[in-house]
Amino acid sequence: xxxxxxxxxxxxxxxxxxxxxxxxxxxxxxxxxxxxxxxxxxxxxxxxxxxxxxxxxxxxxxxxxxxxxxxxxxxxxxxxxxxxxxxxxxxxxxxxxxxxxxxxxxxxxxxxxxxxxxxxxxxxxxxxxxxxxxxxxxxxxxxxxxxxxxxxxxxxxxxx
Numbered sequence: 001x002x003x004x005x006x007x008x009x010x011x012x013x014x015x016x017x018x019x020x021x022x023x024x025x026x027x028x029x030x031x032x033x034x035x036x037x038x039x040x041x042x043x044x045x046x047x048x049x050x051x052x053x054x055x056x057x058x059x060x061x062x063x064x065x066x067x068x069x070x071x072x073x074x075x076x077x078x079x080x081x082x083x084x085x086x087x088x089x090x091x092x093x094x095x096x097x098x099x100x101x102x103x104x105x106x107x108x109x110x111x112x113x114x115x116x117x118x119x120x121x122x123x124x125x126x127x128x129x130x131x132x133x134x135x136x137x138x139x140x141x142x143x144x145x146x147x148x149x150x151x152x153x154x155x156x157x158x159x160x
Contacts, residue, residue, distance in 0.1 A: 061114055061156040063125045066107040068093055068147040069100040076138035076145035083135060083147070090135070090149055099144065111152075118142065125150055 068090070070076050079097050083090060091106025102109055109117075114126050120141045130136055130150055138145040 060154075061126070062111045062154050063150055064111045064152040065109050065125050066090060066094065066149045066151060067100065067102070067109060067121075068098045068107050069102075069144050070097055070147075071099060071144045073138060073140070073145055076147060080135070080138065080147060090147075107149075121146060121148070124148055126153075 068076075068079055070079060075097065079093055082088065082093055088096075089106075091108075094107030095103050097103075098107055100107070114122055116122070117125070118141045120139055124130055124136050124139050125148060132150050132152065135147055135149050137147040139148060140146075
């Protein structure tokens with residue numbers, strides 16, 4: 001199929017080039033640009049099918065976050081109150097109050113893509129309104145109540 005198309009293009013170009021000048025428009029009426037004159041037939045095809053003007057694909061959307069998971073809303077509000085007073089760090093409160101195994105890492109969940117965590121958690125982490133470094137929550141999931149801090153987001157353009 002491709003060879004037939006190339007053969008057709010070649011035959012068309014030969015036919016066009018072999019006509020006499022009687023049917024060609026006057027040279028004074030043709031507006032040549034320097035780039036058109038320097039580009040050969042095969043250069044035009046090469047450029048048409050190359051992807052030079054496109055950059056590399058964007059990075060995958062990912063986030064790095066920490067959280068404190070507690071079983072009740074009351075405990076979540078209590079921990080949130082302690083964070084607000086500045087008594088201790090978020091990591092310190094995570095290791096003290098969180099029921100998640102991530103408490104040994106200060107609540108750090110590492111980097112993850114959308115769809116990795118439960119829906120309610122993902123909606124907060126990847127929401128355009130969620131600012132990096134701010135404590136969000138309490139967010140209720142099937143596991144309990146989360147206080148979430150997004151440390152970093154990559155990929156996805158400028159939607160966040």
